[in-house]
Amino acid sequence: ETGVTQTPRHLVMGMTNKKSLKCEQHLGHNAMYWYKQSAKKPLELMFVYSLEERVENNSVPSRFSPECPNSSHLFLHLHTLQPEDSALYLCASSQDGTTYNEQFFGPGTRLTVL
């Protein structure tokens, strides 16, 4: 296993719920990422944080709200999601956010929206 942990590993929520995904990296990295992986679709970059500042959100719907309180922790706050948001959400970290090289991924949170 890598030095990136994610909780919870599985989450089932209704469309009106509010929940949060948590990611923690123990690698001393300065950049963290959220990705969405859906079946039969490419891995999609959602958010990038470099030195705790959001660099890009890639036009992600506002029902997804990231938070990076420090360089080791990253959250993804979820509210009023749609069934099509059901997917595997992966967190990753890298030494810096300038090259995308050497990204280490966490195990992911499998999200199901009912």
Place this chain on the structure above:
Amino acid sequence: QKEVEQNSGPLSVPEGAIASLNCTYSDRVSQSFFWYRQYSGKSPELIMSIYSNGDKEDGRFTAQLNKASQYVSLLIRDSQPSDSATYLCAVIKDLTLNQFYFGTGTSLTVIP
């Protein structure tokens, strides 16, 4: 048009053979190229990165980049059953805009 295209497979090769995985990308100005391996039920892990034309070797893996033809490939020599996984190609189209795209992956099965 997809930013990154890969044949989804499945690709099957016998143990000990060379597995060849291909990837094409749409934008000629793309800068950096990566191959990730993803085992079923696991998260992706970086195998190789390549930035300039030509070959780059790391153990049994060789990445090949041809910017003129806009393709990048991964060769796995002496394939082992443990190489059975989905291989994801990823491309940085524009670093300043954080345009980082993955392909859908090619499923490889190495038959003992």
